[in-house]
Amino acid sequence: MPALLAENVTAGYGRTPIITDISLSVEQGTVTTIIGPNGAGKSTFAKTVVGILRASTGRIMVGDLDITRMPGHQIPRHGLVYVPQNDNVFKNLTVRENLEVGGFAAKGNTDARMEEILSIFTDLNKAREKKAGFLSGGQQNLLAIARSLMVEPSVIVLDEPTAGLSPAYTDVVWNQIERIAASGTGVLVVEQNVERALKHAHFVHIFVAGSNHVHGLASEIVALDLAAIFLGRAEANRS
Numbered sequence: 001m002p003a004l005l006a007e008n009v010t011a012g013y014g015r016t017p018i019i020t021d022i023s024l025s026v027e028q029g030t031v032t033t034i035i036g037p038n039g040a041g042k043s044t045f046a047k048t049v050v051g052i053l054r055a056s057t058g059r060i061m062v063g064d065l066d067i068t069r070m071p072g073h074q075i076p077r078h079g080l081v082y083v084p085q086n087d088n089v090f091k092n093l094t095v096r097e098n099l100e101v102g103g104f105a106a107k108g109n110t111d112a113r114m115e116e117i118l119s120i121f122t123d124l125n126k127a128r129e130k131k132a133g134f135l136s137g138g139q140q141n142l143l144a145i146a147r148s149l150m151v152e153p154s155v156i157v158l159d160e161p162t163a164g165l166s167p168a169y170t171d172v173v174w175n176q177i178e179r180i181a182a183s184g185t186g187v188l189v190v191e192q193n194v195e196r197a198l199k200h201a202h203f204v205h206i207f208v209a210g211s212n213h214v215h216g217l218a219s220e221i222v223a224l225d226l227a228a229i230f231l232g233r234a235e236a237n238r239s
């Protein structure tokens with residue numbers, strides 16, 4: 001059973017759908033990336049999966065639990081967490097307080113979990129009493145990821161976790177993402193940087209104009225003419 005399964009999902013902000021009939025699954029312990037041009041619907045899909053937007057058709061499953069109609073705020077406690085691209089930390093709270101907030105939906109003692117997370121995210125450990133607003137952009141992104149891990153999720157959805165970061169810090173963030181997958185969690189990442197998306201993912205979906213007709217193992221996708229696909233000329237690859 002996949003960690004996350006979306007089946008025939010259609011969604012948008014008003015009457016007109018932005019994403020149409022998207023099916024995608026994320027296996028436990030693997031990284032799946034979504035790439036595609038600006039406005040293709042990548043973030044819209046991420047928001048729909050995590051319950052911020054409602055799917056007008058289709059089904060979303062976390063393991064064997066159907067979350068399609070579940071209110072968004074209840075979803076994290078069932079193992080699905082989301083790290084948005086922007087405004088993903090509470091800037092006036094310290095690192096430790098941000099992690100505490102992340103633990104609200106968790107069961108049991110979260111102190112031990114926080115220490116475990118801080119032992120992995122060493123930069124954050126050094127800054128644990130610092131206000132999040134004083135961290136660098138990369139550290140804030142790491143904090144947002146760390147916070148989402150407080151509930152010991154089975155699936156984590158990240159929207160452009162390395163946008164605007166230096167190459168060196170992008171490496172740091174991707175190392176953590178790979179580590180999260182290695183611990184058994186299913187990871188879904190929206191990634192602008194195609195090279196990174198192919199390098200770090202097991203499976204890749206290409207979104208173009210609200211659809212994901214092209215998808216496959218990273219090793220297969222790397223061989224395609226991505227420029228043509230991004231421009232909506234997917235047939236160019238199927239000669």
Ligand SMILES: Nc1ncnc2c1ncn2[C@@H]1O[C@H](COP(=O)(O)OP(=O)(O)OP(=O)(O)O)[C@@H](O)[C@H]1O
Nearest residue numbers: 013014018036037038039040041042043044045207
């Ligand atoms: N809050 C909103 N209300 C109405 N339309 C929106 C809203 N957010 C996004 N859209 C529209 O939905 C479409 C898809 O946007 P989305 O943000 O999902 O794309 P994306 O693939 O994540 O793009 P990017 O690579 O720029 O992040 C765009 O046409 C966008 O204008």
Ligand SMILES: [Mg+2]
Nearest residue numbers: 042043044190
């Ligand atoms: Mg986006």
